[in-house]
Amino acid sequence: MELSLFFVVVILTILSNFRVIEKEFLMIKKTIVGFFVLITLFFTVSCAHNHPIDVVSYVDLKRYTGTWYEIASYPTSFQRGCIGTKATYSLRDDGDIDVMNQCYKKGFDREITSARGKAWVVDKATNAKLKVRFLWPFWGSYWIIDLGKDYDYAVVGHPSRKYLWVLSRTPQMDDVLYYEILGRVTQKGYDTSKLVKTRQK
Numbered sequence: 001m002e003l004s005l006f007f008v009v010v011i012l013t014i015l016s017n018f019r020v021i022e023k024e025f026l027m028i029k030k031t032i033v034g035f036f037v038l039i040t041l042f043f044t045v046s047c048a049h050n051h052p053i054d055v056v057s058y059v060d061l062k063r064y065t066g067t068w069y070e071i072a073s074y075p076t077s078f079q080r081g082c083i084g085t086k087a088t089y090s091l092r093d094d095g096d097i098d099v100m101n102q103c104y105k106k107g108f109d110r111e112i113t114s115a116r117g118k119a120w121v122v123d124k125a126t127n128a129k130l131k132v133r134f135l136w137p138f139w140g141s142y143w144i145i146d147l148g149k150d151y152d153y154a155v156v157g158h159p160s161r162k163y164l165w166v167l168s169r170t171p172q173m174d175d176v177l178y179y180e181i182l183g184r185v186t187q188k189g190y191d192t193s194k195l196v197k198t199r200q201k
Helices: 002-050 175-187
Strands: 066-072 083-093 097-105 110-121 129-135 138-147 153-157 164-168
Touching: 083 110, 097 129, 138 175, 153 175, 164 175
Parallel strands: none
Antiparallel strands: 066 083, 066 164, 083 097, 097 110, 110 129, 129 138, 138 153, 153 164
16 A cells, blocks of 8 residues: 555656656747747848848939928937928929928927928939938938838938938828838838837927
């Protein structure tokens, strides 16, 4: 009787250990799977970041002109404190574009601040790569990397990926569209977690 009880205890102990081992194995398995998922995401983002940025295939400059409202952007020193930010583009007779950027500093009850500049196309095949100058002789790259088929939204980037703007024809953008845009921008190697939404009226 005592011997049988002994064997029962031994068997129960072994089974209990198997259960512990099985749980530990599952935990290790989940950890390994999670690790490989993170590694895959890391290399995907790294490869995208190292890959040259693709611009849109073609931009009709006449359709692109007009007013664009800033929905979100990477924070920059030259836009610090800006809300209600918008840009107005006008096509000139010589083919270049007049630029007027406007924003309120820290409050909609404050006076609007304006900056005038000029943009010109550097890639005639697409019209998607431009340069913008507000103060001679300084200029910056302005690359259109995403554009709505109805020209209702646009995403402007920089070859270094240091700058990013999400623009819309209206002061507000539908959340579904916004996150769709973020998905495409991520594939281009941008860190969308650095985007800051712009306050609009």
